[in-house]
Amino acid sequence: MLIMSYYKLRDEKLAQLRNGHTAYAKSRELIRILKRGIEKEQLRVHYDETQKGCWIIPLIPEKYNYT
16 A cells, blocks of 8 residues: 655645646545645635545636636
8 A cells, every 4th residue: 555645745736736737635634735735825726625525626817718
C-alpha cells in the first residue's frame, strides 16, 4: 500500500489547479488542507462536493472565457 503525505498531495493538486486543470480529493482531511491552501494562494475555484469526494475546478478569468 502506498502511503503519501497529505501535504505532498496538496502540493500536487495545487500545481494542477495553477495550471488550469481540475483536481479531485476523496478524503475529508485532504479537502480541508486543499481549501486552506487555495484560500492562502487566492485561487479562484468552484467546489463540487459530493458524499464520495470533492472536485475542485479552476475558474477561467473572464478575458480568457471561451464560451
